Amino acid sequence: MINELGHFALILAALIACVQAVVPMIGASKRWPGWMAVAEPAATAQFLLTAISFAALMHAFIVSDFSLKLVVENSHSAKPLIYKISGVWGNHEGSMLLWVLILALFGAMAAWFGGNLPPTLRARVLGVQAMVGVAFFAFILFTSNPFLRLAVPPFDGQDLNPLLQDPGLAFHPPFLYLGYVGLSLCFSFAAAALIEGRVDAAWGRWVRPWTLLSWLFLTIGIALGSWWAYYELGWGGFWFWDPVENASFMPWLLAAALLHSAIVVEKREALKSWTILLAILAFGFSLVGTFIVRSGLLTSVHAFATDPERGLFILAILVVFTGGALTLFAARAGTMQAKGVFGVVSRESALVANNILLAVACFVVFVGTLWPLVAEMLFGRKLSVGAPFFNMAFTPFMVLLGVILPIGALLGWKRGKMGRALRQLVPAFVLAVALAGLAWAMQSGRSLMGPVGMFLGAWLVASSVTDLLTRIGQGRDYGRLLRLPRADWGKAVAHAGMGVTMAGIAGLMAWQQEDIRAATLNTPWTVGAYEFELMNVERVQGPNWFADQGEISVRKDGEEVAHLYPQKRSYPVAKMPTTEAAIHNAFRGDIYVVIGDAQQGGGWTVRVYLKPLANWIWGGALLMALGGALSLSDRRFRVAAGARKATQPSGVPAE
């Protein structure tokens, strides 16, 4: 019964989306207030109904209702509750339902917090948002219905892929989707502005918080996924340049660019058509990502069950929306004249450079991801494009971005003075060069990666501090630091976070140490500065798995640093093994231990990795997200959000 209610609510939500896609648009073009006003309650209703539908599916997973095909295929009665819940989106159908739920949520938030938008713009934004909604509701209902029943329910389910039964991955998709799908609202704003034929500073200000919010969630989502890969896949890789990862990374890069170009629109009424184009492309790449994950065009370990019919459907959605918006863009771009004036040396120019670098970096990822397909179709060559290509082709642009970022961040608006900015940065530069030199001197190889990473890290962090210090003026009144606008703090924290991540990636890749051996009990061995000893191996039992668990003592200078328990698990229902690495986390780096099979000659395969600065990668990502959140909480956005928002308590998530 509850399942049918959920199914019915989903159909109702789809119908409401149809109304919301048509009525407000007509109202906006005819200037009929009553028709435009339909958008707001429709968006709310659409969200509530989708939420009911989602809750019904979640209920089915929690009570293990094996009359639902989806539950049988992705759940098991013995699974811990948290993974029953995360099982809802650990499969194609459920994740699509989560996708439309978030789409509806963003639409509803635009309705709730968009009180200050001009009525026609608001009606059009919600109309476009609902059009995207209609397409995805149709996709779910016609090709991927999660509420299909089985005539003969089995006794128990087939369990969720054990790799997905993990806290990091349980919450990775929701964050990722909040980011991906949040960009739909930027797309709706862009399309609505094109229909209106009007892009001004106010538009830049309205679209920025939504971009910031999406980017922030995307950052957390990607970081969670990468962290999961690091500890779960058993060798501590954190990024594989897999098509599916690239699919989430491309919108992130474009959202970061959009975030910065919207500032120029807001401040100077310039870069308007570029910003609109970015907003369209950012969501376009989200759709490309969805297409890649679900079509099977580019197979990947992360991909869901693939099906050509679904692939075609999403391709159609992609073509209609991106193509439609781009056509509209081509027709209207000419009317968007830039108004503001700025000098060659100015913050605005630096932001243009930022956008060039981010967009080109995104393009490199895009070309690399699709090249195997292009080469096969056009030249009949079956080839691979893997991590070595991306590391070489993508990294230079990021390094360049890291080098110029501090200078741009300190340049004045409109007309900056290069000499002044450079003078202020001298201490940061000296510090960064000194650290890079130290890294060069201390490392054994002659690789440049480590020193360059340390330089960028120190350069970005120190310059962010410099940025804040210059804001307090000559008086050295440190109390003023706390009274700075939150957006200034957000900028500094996010930029420093990027430095921390860069340093982490470089440190890990340059200085990782590895040791593989057949270890016998009570025979110590050394890796780097540490001594390891396998104390014991025993069989342990979990709720839906059993494992061989090793006990390894890690010592440094005779003192125990850590006692680690790596596991090799088996999930009998899903018939899959997983490795659970044991990781000793520390600020300077991780000790990462994995246990494998018993060896014929006695002993066990044990792999030990020393991973310097590993935590910095995700710590930096968290800082970036925190910076985004700080910016989002800035008073400016609350002012921009208008009178309705002013009466609400602060800290509303949509700010």
Added chain:
Amino acid sequence: MKRLALILLLLCGPALAVQPDEILADPAQEARAREISQGLRCLVCQNENIDDSNASLARDLRLLVRERITAGDSNAEVIDYLVDRYGEFVLLRPTTGGWNWLLWAAGPLLFVFALGLGGLYIRARSKAEAESEAQLSPEEQARLKQILDGNG
């Protein structure tokens, strides 16, 4: 298709890749083997190099690489040997031959193009008449005031 994905996952599943019995006695040769391995694709996996993969085919390739190295091949010879047998699909780092130059040049080319475009744009902006703030229409002035007062 789903079954296939599952099989692939099983084949390349998370477990130990390089086994202790594969490791060469000479650390220099082993280091070369690892370096080569990281550029070679496990053919039955997706985007995994043979160093990280647990598939039995990856193990065969790892052993093959080590066999060639002990036989005295240079790194380039080992790679050529594998490309001869398995095609360029095995290379994670595509060659620059044929149309592949476009893949490698795409980023730099676009970068140069975008720099030019961006430079022209910035120049145009810096030379443009200062018409912006002064030329708000009365309508826009009113709207601006409304927004700034926070009751738009």
